[in-house]
Amino acid sequence: CNHFFDLFLICPSSANRTPHSPKMMQRLLSRAVLSHVVSGHRGFATAPSSSPSLQALPSTRVLLDAKKAQKLSFSKVAQAVERDEDWVVATVYGYNTPTVQEAARLAEAMGIPAAAREKLVGEMAGQGGAAADDSAVKLADQTREGSRALRKLSPGQRAKIIHKLADLLESRRELILSTNLKDLQWAKENHVTPALQGRLKLTKEKLDALSVGLRQIADSSDNVVGRVLKKMKLADGLVLSQETVPLGVLLVIFESRPDVLPQVSALALASANGLLLKAGKEADHSNKVLFELLREAIHSELPAGVEPITLVQLETEAQERAWVSQVLKLQGKIDLVIPRGSNQMVQAIQSQAKGVPVLGHADGVCHVYLDKAASQEKAVRIVRDAKCDYPSACNAMETLLVHPSLVGGPLLAAVLAKLAAEGVKVRLGPRYASMTGAKADPGLNFHFEYGALECAIEVVDGVDAAIAHVNAHGSGHTEAVVTEDPAVAAAFQNGVDSACVFHNASTRFADGFRFGLGAEVGISTSRIHARGPVGVEGLLSTRWRLCGTNDIVEEFSKGARNYLHQPLPLQ
16 A cells, blocks of 8 residues: 555656646545455554554545445445545545645655655645645735725715626626636536536526626615614713624535525625625636626726625646635634535535534425425425526425325326426335335435435325424425415424425525525525525624723612613614
8 A cells, every 4th residue: 555655646757757736646545545445454443653644644544434424334435536426525524634734644654755745635635735825825814804995984885885796797707608618518527417507507598697786786785784773862962782694714615506696795795794705616717707807897996906706717627625624723713614505515525514503504495395285286386496497406306205195196197297397306204105105216315405306205194294294304405395274384384303394386486696695605504693595794893892981880789879770772
């Protein structure tokens, strides 16, 4: 194993060899360790006492965790690595690049010569050590200064920036769409999944909807920052008020969807927050042109050199992963992290964040329950929309729950016929299969986000069983009940523990734009701070402002003055 590591990772530039990328180094090392394990040698777990165990290597550790989670044998894992299966790629190459210190320690443990070790550490860390840490700190500090300049603007000036961006999205539409074609071409050439290509694609309709949403944000931003929420007269001449303030510096990490950039930027501008944007490389061309339009809009009100919003784009994936790893440890520099992307990416961000709050959701396992009192027309329309309108969206239906009385009846037959006509693959749960004489889908996992024209179906004994199923298998995102019985609707909406709970409406309504928020930074399934689609309000905190005339606590503690605690009008 040591020999394999030395030969392929440390000396790639020797005679007749081509240098390997950091991604390839991770791949080769993963295969070396796995072959060592599969062949029956547990060397990685019993390394000499003079050096740390290979178990500490991120790619090895993460693969072993994934093996355990997916209940795979070592040989199956090795085969998956050899074929570069999606889950392996996401697991090993996701956000698991070692830090500078980890890379140095591991290289020393492998007995690598100092000169080669220094080179390897630089490549694995992506930015060359301490300088990378310094650059991340400087960027965060620069963004915070930019946010303070943004806060000094009037609400009208901030709104003008957002309106300007909306105008640019319309006037530069052809430039944006032609640039987006380059990303789509790259995605096809690199065999990106159809679901991700759908998220990557920009259209005239998407840009028009973006412009409308941005103008909604701008028009409602006049009373966002500095809004008085509570006002109280503590004593004569002593008035306390609670007011809204920006959170500070946000880090938004997103994949595939370039339309996220103007949406999130507009919300940050309206709330006077600084913003670091880390976008996926698959949308590089689109993000660059959108960011240039954003900077043009910002500098219509702020001077050049003041940058409240920064787009981070580095040359290699290794550098980008290293940068994310570093910035997630910047407690006190980053106030909130918002990941938007695949389950693997969100989970990795949540696990790596050290003292920095993370807002978001890792899964969008949404349900629709068809009650015995459901209308056939509504059931067909709502189920079709929930699954087929945008299958890769996090608010798309993934499991259809049905009352036993509907099995074999015309309502469910019509629903399934509509799904079949749309090309939806329906996976059968055990109870549904037994009631219909069909074969259940082997190994069906009810906590699974398909993100495609695919869903599960299962039978539940009424609304209480539906609630229990959703709470057991759902992700706390969005659920819907289709029924004409108000008591059933109320029971479902009160009993389901999710961020959004709908009656006779598609789960696809769980969206910041559709909720009238203009846009959203994401949908949160957290129970702290913000929940559901997060718009401007979710990017605010509060502070207390106390105005006195020469007041000291001693007067009150000695009884010379008394507290009144009299509520006052907010205006």
